[in-house]
Amino acid sequence: MSKKLFQIRSRLIHTLRAKNQHSLHSPFVFAWYNKVVLNQDNWQPSNRPEAMRQRFLSDSSVDQGEDSGTRAAGNTRTISQVAKRALGPKHKLELLYRIIRLQEPRSILELGTCLGVSAAYLAEGANAKVTTVEGNSYLSELAANELRQHGYNNVDCINSRFDDIISRESDKLHLPWFIYLDGNHHYDATLKYFNIFIERARQDCILVLDDIYWSKGMAKAWKEIVSDRRVPISIDLFHLGVLIFRFNQPKQHFRLRA
Numbered sequence: 001m002s003k004k005l006f007q008i009r010s011r012l013i014h015t016l017r018a019k020n021q022h023s024l025h026s027p028f029v030f031a032w033y034n035k036v037v038l039n040q041d042n043w044q045p046s047n048r049p050e051a052m053r054q055r056f057l058s059d060s061s062v063d064q065g066e067d068s069g070t071r072a073a074g075n076t077r078t079i080s081q082v083a084k085r086a087l088g089p090k091h092k093l094e095l096l097y098r099i100i101r102l103q104e105p106r107s108i109l110e111l112g113t114c115l116g117v118s119a120a121y122l123a124e125g126a127n128a129k130v131t132t133v134e135g136n137s138y139l140s141e142l143a144a145n146e147l148r149q150h151g152y153n154n155v156d157c158i159n160s161r162f163d164d165i166i167s168r169e170s171d172k173l174h175l176p177w178f179i180y181l182d183g184n185h186h187y188d189a190t191l192k193y194f195n196i197f198i199e200r201a202r203q204d205c206i207l208v209l210d211d212i213y214w215s216k217g218m219a220k221a222w223k224e225i226v227s228d229r230r231v232p233i234s235i236d237l238f239h240l241g242v243l244i245f246r247f248n249q250p251k252q253h254f255r256l257r258a
């Protein structure tokens with residue numbers, strides 16, 4: 001089965017099986033769903049992240065950075081194309097903003113800065129330092145400049161391969177942390193990063209995995225993560241997989257409409 005067909009099939013299965021707030025018996029997840037997914041408190045980020053996106057969408061300069069393994073060999077691409085294809089959609093990034101706003105983490109780590117639009121949403125959600133990592137030096141620098149120009153002084157853009165800094169940066173995080181993994185969507189890498197984070201997970205930390213049905217490998221990794229005994233609460237929102245480390249709750253998995 002092609003990757004596209006796998007994604008369509010996964011989407012269909014999710015639509016058929018996902019539940020909404022009416023079937024939630026866990027008071028914690030019921031409240032979480034109402035605030036994060038249904039946005040019952042009408043939390044709105046500023047328009048700065050979307051202004052950044054618009055700026056990049058009209059940037060026709062060529063991406064001069066290194067490839068992180070997602071580009072076809074020899075292909076050149078403009079920043080506008082990167083902005084169109086790689087940035088998370090507004091709806092998804094607003095979910096992240098509300099997860100953070102509810103959680104109030106003391107540190108935020110993002111793997112996969114790209115042009116910094118998601119980092120801006122993460123910074124909007126909490127009064128905490130955001131560290132964001134990108135392997136492509138050109139994109140990392142563009143993101144850092146744009147974030148600075150929009151007044152995001154609490155975002156630290158690091159240009160590095162994930163593997164080179166992940167343990168070091170994870171050790172620097174204050175509890176409870178929020179980690180967003182949005183790059184290197186492969187089975188081995190996802191499980192490797194998950195195992196590094198889970199060792200450091202404590203009460204009320206949150207780990208969000210992006211694009212859990214992007215490929216068969218990602219879906220397999222997500223299935224294994226969900227069944228891991230060390231994960232108390234897992235929430236499948238299709239585009240995002242959310243792990244909430246509330247160790248005083250019985251282990252539960254939820255597949256929810258978002």
Ligand SMILES: C[S@@+](CC[C@H](N)C(=O)[O-])C[C@H]1O[C@@H](n2cnc3c(N)ncnc32)[C@H](O)[C@@H]1O
Nearest residue numbers: 068087088112114117118134135161162183184
């Ligand atoms: C989907 S994009 C991130 C989009 C961004 N979070 C947003 O929504 O605004 C993923 C990024 O991760 C970077 N990346 C992928 N694998 C990487 C790795 N192993 N080390 C460093 N960066 C990597 C890619 O260069 C790409 O820019």
